[in-house]
Amino acid sequence: MSNPIADPSSVDDTAPLVVRTRRIDDPGDLLALLPPDQALAWVHGGDGLVAWGRAATFSTRGADRFADADAWWRAHVARSVSRDDVNRPGSGLVAFGSFAFADRGEGTTLVVPEVVVGRRDGVSWITTIGTTLSAPPTLTAHDDLGSGPAVDFEDDDSRRARWRDTVAAAVDRIAAGELDKVVLARSVDAVSDEVVDVRRPLRRLAAQYPSCWTFHVDGFFGSTPEMLVRLEGGLVTSRVLAGTIRRSGDDHRDLALAASLAHSSKDLEEHEYAVASVAEALAPHCTGMNVPEAPFVLHLPNVMHLATDVTGVLRADASALSLAAALHPSAAVGGTPRPAAVDLIEEIEGLDRARYAGPVGWIGADGDGEWGIGLRSAQLLDDGRRVRLFAGCGIVADSVPADELAESDAKLVPVRTSLTEA
Numbered sequence: 001m002s003n004p005i006a007d008p009s010s011v012d013d014t015a016p017l018v019v020r021t022r023r024i025d026d027p028g029d030l031l032a033l034l035p036p037d038q039a040l041a042w043v044h045g046g047d048g049l050v051a052w053g054r055a056a057t058f059s060t061r062g063a064d065r066f067a068d069a070d071a072w073w074r075a076h077v078a079r080s081v082s083r084d085d086v087n088r089p090g091s092g093l094v095a096f097g098s099f100a101f102a103d104r105g106e107g108t109t110l111v112v113p114e115v116v117v118g119r120r121d122g123v124s125w126i127t128t129i130g131t132t133l134s135a136p137p138t139l140t141a142h143d144d145l146g147s148g149p150a151v152d153f154e155d156d157d158s159r160r161a162r163w164r165d166t167v168a169a170a171v172d173r174i175a176a177g178e179l180d181k182v183v184l185a186r187s188v189d190a191v192s193d194e195v196v197d198v199r200r201p202l203r204r205l206a207a208q209y210p211s212c213w214t215f216h217v218d219g220f221f222g223s224t225p226e227m228l229v230r231l232e233g234g235l236v237t238s239r240v241l242a243g244t245i246r247r248s249g250d251d252h253r254d255l256a257l258a259a260s261l262a263h264s265s266k267d268l269e270e271h272e273y274a275v276a277s278v279a280e281a282l283a284p285h286c287t288g289m290n291v292p293e294a295p296f297v298l299h300l301p302n303v304m305h306l307a308t309d310v311t312g313v314l315r316a317d318a319s320a321l322s323l324a325a326a327l328h329p330s331a332a333v334g335g336t337p338r339p340a341a342v343d344l345i346e347e348i349e350g351l352d353r354a355r356y357a358g359p360v361g362w363i364g365a366d367g368d369g370e371w372g373i374g375l376r377s378a379q380l381l382d383d384g385r386r387v388r389l390f391a392g393c394g395i396v397a398d399s400v401p402a403d404e405l406a407e408s409d410a411k412l413v414p415v416r417t418s419l420t421e422a
């Protein structure tokens with residue numbers, strides 16, 4: 001995959017990292033601090049982490065990509081020297097990362113930045129990371145990014161018809177008893193008349209979807225509503241989403257739609273598979289797990305989802321990355337049973353998912369961290385003028401191809417409008 005953002009060529013990956021975190025006054029809008037190049041982001045409700053520079057990077061591929069990344073990270077942590085005056089999740093040494101969806105997929109990377117600015121619950125900090133101790137830089141808010149470029153979307157009728165046919169083929173395979181659920185995705189390319197400055201869509205996504213996690217790692221960006229796993233002080237949390245209804249734009253009508261979603265047997269079935277896959281994957285790692293019996297309806301500006309928050313207490317030493325490895329791909333992005341679903345995706349989807357639907361997030365020196373599922377997302381390609389947007393839908397026996405296509409359109413709205421709105 002080409003990567004218009006990262007330039008790891010100057011990174012010395014073997015030197016011990018010197019890490020210093022200091023408390024700072026509230027820096028205001030975190031995303032406004034990002035420089036144009038090598039920006040990294042993970043923000044939620046205004047809080048989170050933004051970062052830039054490259055102190056160390058790691059890339060890999062294959063079935064062992066999570067274990068390889070975890071081992072690389074542990075080795076870096078072991079030889080780092082750190083002083084952290086803040087001691088909050090995300091302070092001290094952190095790496096941002098993104099994982100390919102498929103074992104054969106490209107794009108798995110961990111990035112240790114040179115500067116991280118974080119805020120959580122009214123406490124703000126800056127972390128510097130390098131091979132020597134460096135003074136924290138002066139923070140500058142880049143307020144005016146100018147007007148956006150003109151963007152065209154390549155989503156013609158024949159591509160849309162082909163995807164409907166693929167969904168119909170999956171329904172047939174489910175009816176034939178080969179599997180219970182599969183998540184099928186499609187992509188839409190956007191072509192911009194100038195290089196996309198990813199900070200512009202990031203700001204729009206964060207402003208419009210504050211309850212989602214707005215992220216950027218090496219040209220992969222988006223605003224995901226789904227938390228694959230958060231590990232914090234021994235507490236494991238996962239927000240499972242599956243089952244979707246589009247919003248109408250009318251609040252009263254949306255309430256009725258939310259009620260119908262909560263009672264839709266097709267959506268409840270789709271959701272149950274996703275919850276079961278997460279609960280089964282976490283069970284060996286957790287004690288005292290709480291898996292609510294019924295989902296709640298999560299309201300986003302474009303769609304509503306059935307949602308379940310699964311929690312547990314970590315049983316033994318495991319990192320957020322090793323938990324992500326156990327959970328990926330959950331049935332929210334793969335299917336049930338997992339092996340049959342992954343095979344069917346490979347056989348009929350006809351799409352290189354790359355980082356779409358893979359874990360994206362950050363890990364700290366103690367192994368805690370947050371890994372969302374890379375949904376409502378896009379990848380900058382080539383020269384930075386082409387952007388590939390992705391969306392997928394859970395397919396079960398009762399799925400109707402035309403409805404799934406409309407649902408995928410709704411899921412594309414966040415990134416699509418983030419690229420076009422002034």
Ligand SMILES: C=C(O[C@H]1C=CC=C(C(=O)O)[C@@H]1O)C(=O)O
Nearest residue numbers: 241242243244332391392393394
């Ligand atoms: C696969 C996607 O969404 C998943 C998450 C929430 C709801 C989903 C659904 O209802 O199909 C999907 O499982 C996507 O946004 O590309």
